[in-house]
Amino acid sequence: MLRIKNSFIIVLTVVFTLVNACKDLDELNINPNGVDPEIADLNLLMPTIIVNVGQTVVSLGFGDIAGVMQHTQKDGWSGGHNSYDWDNLxxxxxxxxxxxxxxxxxYKKAIEGDFEFxxxxxxxxxxxxxxxxxxxWGDAPYADALKAEQGEAYFKPVFDNQKEIYLGILEDLEMANTLLSKGRxxxxxxxxxxxxxxxxxxxxxxxxxxxxxLRYYMRLSA
Structure with missing residues (x-):
């Protein structure tokens, strides 16, 4: 009888815990030590972006592109590099x-602060x-990319053809050239x-x- 009573108490405790644990699951925890993205200094974003792009380019040069050009080889445990197997995550x-x-x-923070540089x-x-x-990769999401926050219609952005992407890139660079044409x-x-x-x-x-x-004008002229 005592064993049944103890089992009943344990079951009630578990049920009570689960019921209470399921409350407010839609609330997000806020890191008290984190920086609010709304007030973060955009200058702190700049080095992250520059370094990430730089690391990506260097990784290509010493990694996959070097393998494609047969400038490098890896040991037997790195078969993908040696056999041009690029089909992985x-x-x-x-x-x-x-x-x-x-x-x-x-970019959004720069516009909000009217920081042209x-x-x-x-x-x-x-x-x-x-x-x-x-x-x-050639064709890729461009015009509809980076818009998932605007709704489900952008969860699977369409692919733009390579020429349109190059033209969009040149528009961005022309705008950048204008923004950076002033004195320091x-x-x-x-x-x-x-x-x-x-x-x-x-x-x-x-x-x-x-x-x-100049690089992308040459791409278009090829």
């Missing part, structure tokens, strides 16, 4: 679109990243320490934009 474009999502937040940088990094995507003292909130590529040098960013534009 590590070769997906998800990382590139992850960079673009961060860059989109960066940061807008120009964001457009250049967007152009460069989409350029890498279409260089590697006319820009605000530039933190040279957070610009790990050019140290806040507006002229160098503008040259980078124009160099990329």
């Amino acid at each position: 590590s070769q997906s474009w998800s990382g590139y679109y992850g960079i673009l999502r961060n860059n989109s937040d960066f 940061h807008q120009g940088v964001a457009l250049i990094m967007r152009a460069y990243t989409f350029g890498l995507i279409t260089d590697l 003292n006319e820009y605000h909130n530039i933190n040279a320490g957070q610009d790990v590529l050019y140290g806040g040098d507006v002229t160098k960013w503008r040259k980078f934009a124009n160099s990329l534009a």
